[in-house]
Amino acid sequence: MTQVKKRILFDAETIGARVKELATEISTNHPDGNLLLIGLLKGSFVFLADLVRHLTVPCEIDFARVASYGTGTVSSGTLEIIMDVQTPIRGKDVILVDDIVDTGLTLSEYRKRIEQEDPRCLEVAALVDKAARRDKHVNLDYCGFQIDEGFLVGYGLDCNEQFRHLDSICVLE
Numbered sequence: 310m311t312q313v314k315k316r317i318l319f320d321a322e323t324i325g326a327r328v329k330e331l332a333t334e335i336s337t338n339h340p341d342g343n344l345l346l347i348g349l350l351k352g353s354f355v356f357l358a359d360l361v362r363h364l365t366v367p368c369e370i371d372f373a374r375v376a377s378y379g380t381g382t383v384s385s386g387t388l389e390i391i392m393d394v395q396t397p398i399r400g401k402d403v404i405l406v407d408d409i410v411d412t413g414l415t416l417s418e419y420r421k422r423i424e425q426e427d428p429r430c431l432e433v434a435a436l437v438d439k440a441a442r443r444d445k446h447v448n449l450d451y452c453g454f455q456i457d458e459g460f461l462v463g464y465g466l467d468c469n470e471q472f473r474h475l476d477s478i479c480v481l482e
């Protein structure tokens with residue numbers, strides 16, 4: 310495999326502290342614990358796992374797998390639902406959890422899909438926000454970090470399925 314150059318942007322300690330803050334915010338906003346967190350696979354698996362272990366209220370967890378990217382680094386423009394959520398949604402406080410919001414296509418489209426199932430409320434959490442590249446509006450209720458540009462890997466984020474296991478978030482150079 311060719312050598313890829315990458316630089317640490319957020320180290321494990323920084324990410325850990327921020328994720329704990331987000332979990333505290335979520336616990337405070339949902340004291341009755343009627344929560345269903347839906348992780349968007351694959352990228353959110355590390356973030357979701359760390360996030361839920363800092364929650365102080367009960368929650369259900371489920372996953373959906375959607376794709377807008379194929380295997381490259383540019384969005385294809387349409388959303389394909391590969392595996393939908395199975396848990397009943399009606400009346401729950403649902404939080405969609407994703408790793409990174411880029412064009413916003415993934416979250417804006419999947420949010421519409423979940424809204425149709427009558428949740429009590431519907432929020433969005435993302436670890437990283439690339440707001441400058443937004444094409445479709447998405448309201449981020451919980452956001453870990455903002456960046457302007459660059460393609461990130463690590464802490465669940467991949468490039469061609471590599472680097473998801475890294476404990477820090479790095480930018481490809």
Ligand code: IMP
Nearest residue numbers: 352410411412413414415460461466467
């Ligand atoms: P969007 O639909 O353009 O907002 O893209 C969101 C999805 O694209 C994310 O959930 C990621 O899976 C992927 N993605 C976007 N930017 C990056 C990046 O910098 N690194 C890795 N994956 C990314």
Ligand code: MG
Nearest residue numbers: 349350351352
């Ligand atoms: Mg993703």
